[in-house]
Amino acid sequence: MGRSPCCEKSHTNKGAWTKEEDKRLITHIRAHGEGGWRALPKAAGLLRCGKSCRLRWINYLRPDLKRGNFTDAEDDLIIKLHSLLGNKWSLIAARLPGRTDNEIKNYWNTHIRRKLLNKGVDPATHRPLSTADHRSLEIRTDKGDGIAALRPRSPDLNLELCISLPFEERMVEVSMDENKKKSKCAEGFLRLGSPGLFDNGNLAMM
DNA sequence: AAAGATATCAACCGCAAGCAG
């Protein structure tokens, strides 16, 4: 028995959005506000699924979006936040006003990754790559569920940067994967307002 | 100029968290 589809796919459009669809979506959201994505397409007269509407609005139609190239300061901030949060694009985007998680994720994968590699920095660990050992930075592990995962080989590559957080659960949730642990800690870090982090999202140290 | 390779990014998919009943 498979999952039920998120919407009636046989009656929905897919692919690039037309200007008319954009207009309908913007008009509807201006009138009724964000949310209720599942019911929105029908209400707005769109042959799209709710997910698609939400994505289109959040990533491209929202009025507060900052389009255009990333600045060097944004580059640096993304790199710093990534070293802290890992691939938690939504958390990173939350610290970059006008940027979306999808935009940052794409930018990371197409530009920053290469930029770091060219500088001899491993984009996954943010540590220097050495020609002799960079292939050994990661090892494959099998967690017993048949799914292999890449994990840092060296203990000192552990990016758990949550030294002083009140997250007792991280000590006991041994089954939680590394990314989740990292982001949980980092979320707390951001929420609590670490001395190393200014309100504008800039990192004072690290 | 044409063909193939590579880069970019908008959009989709599946999963999991959160919430209401």
Add this chain to the structure above:
DNA sequence: CCTGCTTGCGGTTGATATCTT
């Protein structure tokens, strides 16, 4: 609690643009 539904997230795909040969 349990269940089902909705929303949000991260990984991935695929169409298009740009570059190289």
